[in-house]
Amino acid sequence: MSLTTAHSVVAPSSNAKLIAGTIIIAYALISIVPLLWIFATSFKTPPDSIAYPPKIVFQPSIEGYCNLFTTRTRQTPEYINSLGPATGFCDETVRKRNMVIAGPSNFLPRFVNSLIIAFGSTFCAVFLGTLSAYGFSRFQVPLADDLLFFILSTRFMPPIAVAIPIYLMYRELGLSDTALGMILLYTAVNVSLAVWLLKGFIDEIPREYEEAAMIDGYTRLQAFWRTVLPQATTGIAATAIFCLIFAWNEYAFAALLTSGSAQTAPPFIPTIIGEGGQDWPAVAAGTTIFLVPILVFTILLRKQLLRGITFGAVRK
Amino acid sequence: MLDRTADNVARATPEPLARKIRGISDKGLAWLFISPTILLLLAVNIFPLFWAIYLSFTNYRANRPNEVVKNLGLANYQRILGDQDIWIAMQTTAHFVFWTILLQTVIGFTLAWLIDRKFRGHAFWTTIILVPMMLSPAVVGNFWRFLYEPQIGLFSYVVSFVTGIPPTNVQMLSNVELAPWAIIIVDTWMWTPYVMLICLAGLRSIPEYIYEAAEVDRASNWRQFWSITLPMALPFIMLAVLFRGIENFKMFDMVNLLTGGGPGSTTEVASITLKRQAFESWRTGYSSAFAIILFVAVFGLANIYVKALNKVKQR
Numbered sequence: 228m229s230l231t232t233a234h235s236v237v238a239p240s241s242n243a244k245l246i247a248g249t250i251i252i253a254y255a256l257i258s259i260v261p262l263l264w265i266f267a268t269s270f271k272t273p274p275d276s277i278a279y280p281p282k283i284v285f286q287p288s289i290e291g292y293c294n295l296f297t298t299r300t301r302q303t304p305e306y307i308n309s310l311g312p313a314t315g316f317c318d319e320t321v322r323k324r325n326m327v328i329a330g331p332s333n334f335l336p337r338f339v340n341s342l343i344i345a346f347g348s349t350f351c352a353v354f355l356g357t358l359s360a361y362g363f364s365r366f367q368v369p370l371a372d373d374l375l376f377f378i379l380s381t382r383f384m385p386p387i388a389v390a391i392p393i394y395l396m397y398r399e400l401g402l403s404d405t406a407l408g409m410i411l412l413y414t415a416v417n418v419s420l421a422v423w424l425l426k427g428f429i430d431e432i433p434r435e436y437e438e439a440a441m442i443d444g445y446t447r448l449q450a451f452w453r454t455v456l457p458q459a460t461t462g463i464a465a466t467a468i469f470c471l472i473f474a475w476n477e478y479a480f481a482a483l484l485t486s487g488s489a490q491t492a493p494p495f496i497p498t499i500i501g502e503g504g505q506d507w508p509a510v511a512a513g514t515t516i517f518l519v520p521i522l523v524f525t526i527l528l529r530k531q532l533l534r535g536i537t538f539g540a541v542r543k
Numbered sequence: 544m545l546d547r548t549a550d551n552v553a554r555a556t557p558e559p560l561a562r563k564i565r566g567i568s569d570k571g572l573a574w575l576f577i578s579p580t581i582l583l584l585l586a587v588n589i590f591p592l593f594w595a596i597y598l599s600f601t602n603y604r605a606n607r608p609n610e611v612v613k614n615l616g617l618a619n620y621q622r623i624l625g626d627q628d629i630w631i632a633m634q635t636t637a638h639f640v641f642w643t644i645l646l647q648t649v650i651g652f653t654l655a656w657l658i659d660r661k662f663r664g665h666a667f668w669t670t671i672i673l674v675p676m677m678l679s680p681a682v683v684g685n686f687w688r689f690l691y692e693p694q695i696g697l698f699s700y701v702v703s704f705v706t707g708i709p710p711t712n713v714q715m716l717s718n719v720e721l722a723p724w725a726i727i728i729v730d731t732w733m734w735t736p737y738v739m740l741i742c743l744a745g746l747r748s749i750p751e752y753i754y755e756a757a758e759v760d761r762a763s764n765w766r767q768f769w770s771i772t773l774p775m776a777l778p779f780i781m782l783a784v785l786f787r788g789i790e791n792f793k794m795f796d797m798v799n800l801l802t803g804g805g806p807g808s809t810t811e812v813a814s815i816t817l818k819r820q821a822f823e824s825w826r827t828g829y830s831s832a833f834a835i836i837l838f839v840a841v842f843g844l845a846n847i848y849v850k851a852l853n854k855v856k857q858r
Binding site: 243248251259280363367368377379381386390393395398411414419472507517518521540 | 569572583587589660668669689694695696697740741743779782789822827834835844
């Protein structure tokens with residue numbers, strides 16, 4: 228036995244490993260190119276971004292970020308010369324293009340909307356999901372399987388199909404284009420994921436802990452609070468990140484149900500235009516800022532990723 | 544050790560007594576915990592669904608809320624099933640779903656199989672490969688428009704560099720032949736890692752002793768692959784295919800931003816048609832009927848999915 232583990236007959240040969248490694252690394256590098264290109268474009272000037280052939284080496288500039296956060300108006304050189312000295316790098320760059328900064332753009336408020344709606348809906352979904360998951364995990368709920376399927380099935384509706392009646396309902400209730408409306412909707416979509424994932428995590432916590440706690444005089448509620456919740460922390464955190472990523476990335480509902488004050492970043496970023504078409508460096512800058520939190524979360528989550536994307540069906 | 548003692552004590556405690564000291568009854572607590580979720584889903588998902596069913600029998604238009612609503616019976620459904628454009632949209636969707644699933648499954652499984660050779664640094668490169676699928680399809684899809692730009696776009700440049708086609712002629716998004724493939728490429732780029740990750744779990748679930756036994760029986764590598772690897776990973780592959788199938792059937796965001804259904808209606812998948820009917824032509828009743836038809840289709844898929852899911856779980 229020890230012999231077979233030490234010199235496993237089925238372990239891949241070093242040649243096979245070399246070939247496999249080369250192909251995987253090549254695929255990884257190619258698949259990451261579009262993302263690197265987004266990052267690079269965000270540091271190009273608008274003329275550099277549309278150069279032919281596409282520029283790989285270029286003078287980095289934060290003009291894209293300047294354009295992302297401001298709106299600008301074109302002015303005559305005489306007018307610009309009559310102004311005082313430029314107040315900052317952005318001001319200076321913009322003036323070189325015969326423009327002056329007119330005010331802040333909508334990006335920051337849209338980004339803040341994304342934060343509020345994503346965190347708000349995640350909190351609600353995880354809160355409701357933890358309670359339901361515990362209920363399904365520990366108690367004999369009549370029709371439990373049907374209820375769980377019902378909860379999951381709501382996730383399979385095409386978003387546009389859901390959006391039609393939601394649009395009408397929100398119009399009646401005055402929830403159109405409000406953060407509250409979006410939080411409610413995202414909570415409803417995410418709660419299915421939260422229940423399914425958390426049920427898996429809570430199922431893995433031995434019941435004996437709570438039972439012991441209850442023998443010690445805790446009520447069921449106290450046992451839930453003091454023994455189950457602390458042990459489910461990892462699961463709750465992973466679930467929360469998955470909900471957060473969904474709400475952060477969501478586009479269809481946001482594009483159809485918000486237009487102004489509650490609009491999130493995903494429907495906003497594609498509308499960033501400069502003079503004569505899309506301002507690609509600014510779009511790239513917005514995309515970069517938008518993607519960075521998700522990259523961080525992906526790395527944090529990599530061990531739980533599989534579980535999250537399969538609604539807890541596959542566990543490692 | 545301690546747990547075991549507690550367990551024994553718990554078992555020895557008479558049930559009614561135990562219940563009395565818990566305060567609120569378990570049954571009450573169960574409903575207290577579950578009902579908020581159910582109520583939320585009833586309000587935000589089920590109530591609108593029934594509203595949509597009602598609307599699907601009417602000629603209601605959301606942009607004319609004061610007009611008298613007429614009951615049309617099944618007329619909307621009849622018109623949809625006889626509508627040429629709807630059938631073309633369904634074909635476009637089928638084409639999109641078929642090719643994306645095929646490519647993602649083949650590439651995803653191959654990648655998983657290669658990663659399972661456990662070469663040095665495989666964990667790091669796996670994480671790199673996984674990144675695209677976590678990103679917003681809308682935001683990243685939007686950026687692909689830039690990569691696809693003729694001449695200045697990186698993708699078009701590379702294609703023309705490799706094939707020698709003049710760079711202005713590589714028009715991925717405005718060419719009727721190429722546009723459907725443009726969205727298939729982005730979807731495959733984005734979601735192959737998803738299939739890969741699930742396949743990898745499947746491959747890792749195969750115990751090593753089976754391969755050892757096959758080796759003892761002098762089964763060829765080819766034979767081992769077809770008789771052990773593939774059959775044992777199959778439930779996982781199916782799970783990935785079903786998930787991607789459902790997701791791509793309702794695909795909206797990426798296509799809406801890349802092509803908006805164009806040029807013409809060559810990339811108009813079902814969700815885009817639905818959006819055009821509901822939020823551009825404002826045929827609310829008609830589009831509700833189409834939404835219900837789509838929902839029934841997805842619900843059928845979901846049913847199959849849950850059965851497959853339970854099978855995978857039982858292993």
